[in-house]
Amino acid sequence: MDFAVFVAVALCGLLLAFWLGSEPLRRAWRRHGIRRAPFPAAWRDILRRRVPYFQRLPADLQLQLKRHIQVFLAEKPIIGCDGLVVTEEMRVTIAAQACLLLLGRRSDYFPNLRQILVYPGAFVVRRHVTDDIGLQQDRREVLAGESWSQGQVILSWDDTLAGAADPADGRNVVIHEFAHQLDQEKGEATGAPLLPRRADYTRWARVMGTAFALLQAQAAVGAPSLLDHYGATNPAEFFAVASETFFERAPELAREQPELFDTLRQYYCVNPLSW
Known part of the structure; x- marks a missing residue:
């Protein structure tokens, strides 16, 4: 192959790789x-x-x-x-x-x-x-x-x-469904979206698991609860319902379940109590 042609082909390849990679x-x-x-x-x-x-x-x-x-x-x-x-x-x-x-x-x-x-x-x-x-x-x-x-x-x-x-x-269908989208960024919705550090999942599982179990117990006997009973369906629905409550009923959530509120505050990086 002619050297000039070789250089031209190589240059085109590099430009294509740069374009795709950029x-x-x-x-x-x-x-x-x-x-x-x-x-x-x-x-x-x-x-x-x-x-x-x-x-x-x-x-x-x-x-x-x-x-x-x-x-x-x-x-x-x-x-x-x-x-x-x-x-x-x-x-x-x-x-x-x-x-x-x-x-x-x-x-x-x-x-x-x-x-x-x-x-x-x-x-x-x-x-x-x-x-x-x-x-x-x-x-x-x-x-x-x-x-x-x-x-x-x-x-x-x-x-x-x-x-x-x-x-x-505490009811917002857009917040609910887009919380599912965050949860689904890693694949199927499981109630645990992508978190910044691997160690964060330990606290997430403990806090969310405890709050989920509480809501399930309340839903089983028809007891009133701040979070909609639909969140007791599974962990993915719990995360979506908890997100609705976090954004729309922050004072009550912070008062009734401060650890759940704080976990969601750290994940969403905002504090609705200041709004």
């Missing part, structure tokens, strides 16, 4: 540009009308949330289902609640998430389940939201609006 750098640069763009005035109006908790955030977190919203909406398609036409109001309302989980944390914006599907109201899914004696059944479930490890979040718009409207009722 994707994280190019993504970071692209996101930097998105965050620097002015936040649309119409989006600010939507936040004021549809997302009451936005006004409670400190100024630095408001700014951080707006920048996260810009990146989220630039990268995550939101698709209407069952005849629903997705509007800017829907997009911003969903993004604001999802990005609440990113405040204060180093995040890659739910890296496994490819799209958000939105139905007008509660939607029906059919599942094949096996009962206690091994028989398979086709079961219909009516849901307000669902998170799939394959890269989709499904939401009811009616429930999304209701969750945003009352930021202190």
